[in-house]
Amino acid sequence: MCGARLAALPVLGLGCVLAACGSPAKSCPQEIPPCPSPAPSLVNEVNPIIQSVCVPCHGPGGIEANRPYLTYEDMATNGPFLTMYQQVLVCLMPQAPQQLTTSQRQRLLEWFACREPDDRAPADGGPGDAGSGDDGPGDGPPSD
Numbered sequence: 001m002c003g004a005r006l007a008a009l010p011v012l013g014l015g016c017v018l019a020a021c022g023s024p025a026k027s028c029p030q031e032i033p034p035c036p037s038p039a040p041s042l043v044n045e046v047n048p049i050i051q052s053v054c055v056p057c058h059g060p061g062g063i064e065a066n067r068p069y070l071t072y073e074d075m076a077t078n079g080p081f082l083t084m085y086q087q088v089l090v091c092l093m094p095q096a097p098q099q100l101t102t103s104q105r106q107r108l109l110e111w112f113a114c115r116e117p118d119d120r121a122p123a124d125g126g127p128g129d130a131g132s133g134d135d136g137p138g139d140g141p142p143s144d
């Protein structure tokens with residue numbers, strides 16, 4: 001199928017795999033980045049990308065406001081993650097005029113490959129009890 005299309009449109013040669021097989025993307029990287037160690041940070045890397053690149057459409061007032069990605073929970077529910085991953089992978093998302101830089105795309109795809117780790121701080125009550133006046137270990141003398 002690609003071969004026939006390729007012969008008909010030699011100028012699209014390199015884009016054949018995608019252009020001839022249904023994707024509107026004129027060129028889309030084929031490689032799938034593996035999960036790196038450490039994984040990309042949701043808080044510091046991934047969420048800022050989603051908020052600036054996806055939420056203008058996938059958020060209040062956007063064209064896809066019914067599929068919002070404002071929070072991690074939103075993405076898990078409305079994405080869902082696997083669909084988001086696929087859409088970015090084949091360059092169907094983000095739609096124009098938004099776009100991902102090469103490094104944004106890389107980090108986003110790596111985060112999905114890592115199964116969407118969530119590095120937000122726990123809401124409250126961590127082990128680090130910041131009490132005042134710590135009076136040391138109870139080292140009373142042995143009583144008898």
Ligand code: HEC
Nearest residue numbers: 053054057063064079083084087088093094095096097098
């Ligand atoms: C310019 C607007 C726009 C931007 C930016 C955008 N989207 Fe979308 N998105 C849409 C529209 C419109 C649809 C529904 C129609 C469609 O699928 O084309 C959609 C649908 C989707 C779907 C569902 C597709 C399906 O077939 O089930 C996913 C997943 C998605 N977007 C993910 C993303 C992600 C992730 C980003 C950011 C990297 C993003 N989108 C950025 C407009 C946008």
